[in-house]
Amino acid sequence: MTPADPISNPARMDRRDAIKWMMTAAASAALLDRDAFGATPADPKNAKGYGTDPDVVKVYKPGDVWPLTLTSAQRATAAALCDVIIPADAKGPSASTVNVPDFIDEWISAPYPGHDDDRKVVLAGLTWIDQEAQKRFGNDFVNLIGRQKAAICDDICFVPKAKPEFRAAAQFFTRYRNLTAGGYYTTPEGMKDIGFTGNVAIEKFEGPPPEVLKKLGLV
């Protein structure tokens, strides 16, 4: 057996890009991150994991095992971006209404290896996207209208087609979209949205129904 670890090997930005980008983002972070003044966010480095013998039957929510660390401003940006990626439609709600920003906060606040890298990428990305919103439209990302948000996201949604100046942001967006999707599709609403109909006890497993076999040319 090998462990299911679907997103531990994301397309990482190369180190030089990442450092350059984060330093730029960090330089103006204080100006944008108003909650940072006077607030001392919990440091994930001091947090503990759930250990090798957690209660696995219990139902957990983000923040139950280690503290969440996003400031309210970061959280607002995170939620806005989640909903650009997964808005409500006829088949399911938006990502923020099923607490995906909490999941992302839990993820980037987790004390396990790799999460600190994601934390750097996500925090820098949220800072960048607010900066970019200010630069283009004179407002925070959360306050932009749909067309304006799309104008930014269109530039960063696909790494191979992103212009060089957007490459690092596009790598952030890719990671953020994966996290948003994972957070969303594991919720009951997300599972229904994507068409998962299992996790229920049934009397007999009969395999695919006739319409599936027909579509596959197997009848």
Added chain:
Amino acid sequence: MPLITSSKTQPSYDVIVVGSGAAGGQTAYTCAMNGAKVLMLEAGRNYDPVAETPMFQTNAQAPLGGTSTPDKPFGFHDATIDGGWQVPGEPYTSASDDPARKFWWWRARMLGGRTNHWGRISLRNGQYDFKPKSRDGLGFDWPIDYKDVAPYYDKVEMLVGVYGTAEGLENTPDSPPGVLQPAPAMRAGEQYARARGKKLGLPVVSIHRAVLSMKQDAVGIPPKLHPNNPKAQRILAESMRARQACFWATPCGRGCSIKANYQSTTVHLPPALATGNLDIVPNAMAREVTTDASGKATGVIYIDKTTGQENTVKGKVIVLAASSAESVRIMLNSKSARFPNGIANSSGKVGKYIMDTVGASLQGHIPALENLPLHNEDGAGGGHTYVPWWLYKEQLAGKLGFARGYHVEFESGRRMPNLGTGAGLEALTNGSYGRQFKEDARRYYGSMIGFAGRGDMIPNDDSFCDLDPTVKDKWGIPVLRFHWKWSEHETRQAKHMQDTFASLIEAMGGTVRAKPQADGAKAIEPGGKIIHEVGGTIMGADPKTSVTNQWCQTWDVKNLFVTDGGPFCSNADKNPTLTIMALAWRASDYLLDEMKKGNL
């Protein structure tokens, strides 16, 4: 479960079993059901699958969406407790810094051990697998043949409950009629692979797994397993009635509170305890086997992890079933004037010829599986399908460049979403987001298929373990040091796996998700990663070149047995657990008989 603490042990037992997994569970079951007084020592804590299994919990109900972490390497809801490739406070070392020369040692510190989380794949070794050297000149022949083990495969399959079909394929033994349970229908992707794999000559057939697809026959089976033993029959019948058939939901790796799949804690230990002949001490970390002046084993010294105290228990027969490497460790640490290199090690072979299974995998995207009508594909909580090795003749003719085969396991279907769901689709979606992304996620959900090869490894002189000269664990016990090397037979096989998977994905009209690895040394998983650790106390016909005889009895100490994977002298592509149980049952029958005759 009724368990005891160190202070409640009896002055002496007929049999002391170290370990509670597939080997320890089967050994204790067979001995206790036949009236022997048994003490089982388990290094981990007690574990109750009925109360502790997360059966319908969703990933969102777990921290981090249930994904794997160093604390829970197979994900939050996986059954493993205090286990993994690293166990805090219980290190092991590697003789080499080269990643290719490292062995990953998995342990689970809990009652039932690895049987609580394993994949339940239960394949019989075939005739060739017991006589590999006779066939291709490599490795070792076993001192037994398929026909020696076949009756025990029958018994174990009836006891634990295994689903599967009879296919009449080469070196892929069928079970006699009435032994297996009905196989579940194949999922859409599995059926599609079967249809499209035909032109490649791939036999896509139902896999065998230790899951009840129906209630066991609690009237018919017990008399077959325990003839002339009414008490054992009655206890087993009760135990079988307490198990439910699979309700086709929740992954088996979490364990099973309705006891539909096999784990030692639901199948072996409850009836063994019901006999009144079994005591279990959990949190008992075995350190060494004690001996008397005549060289007979007399008992086991263990550390009670709850108190840190050292305890000694006495037994007429000692059975090591601690996992092959852990049993090696106990033997090497059992030093005395008579056994300066560790107990039962006059051959110098204790720790030699450790093996794992060759592993490599590849994923593909299959457009035909996109946008299928919604349907429930949970099934038996694991694969329904596999491809047994199919190129025996080509291999024997020397056409493949490697000597041993592999089988192919499947990962397909509309499984319960996890953190990978909807992730990594950029190449297919051009980076869509918003409503288009939601459409894309629905479209591609269930259209990915993964193939994993599981192949035979030939024992070699470079793969072994010994005691680290300096490092000790937190109980003060010297730890194992691993030495590892794949041969070209394994790396070339891994390359062949990659080519097969790519061809099959192509035959299904799909595209590979990553380029197939052309270098087998890069395609192959590290040793130990597949968790099919066997060897180290190999059986043989000659005391000079093997550690045990065909009964898993050590040559040097006749009342010391090793019933885990240690006595394996080859590691066929077939997953080892079923064979471990069959050999443990066979060894236990022999042990009981010898004890009755006064030979031990």
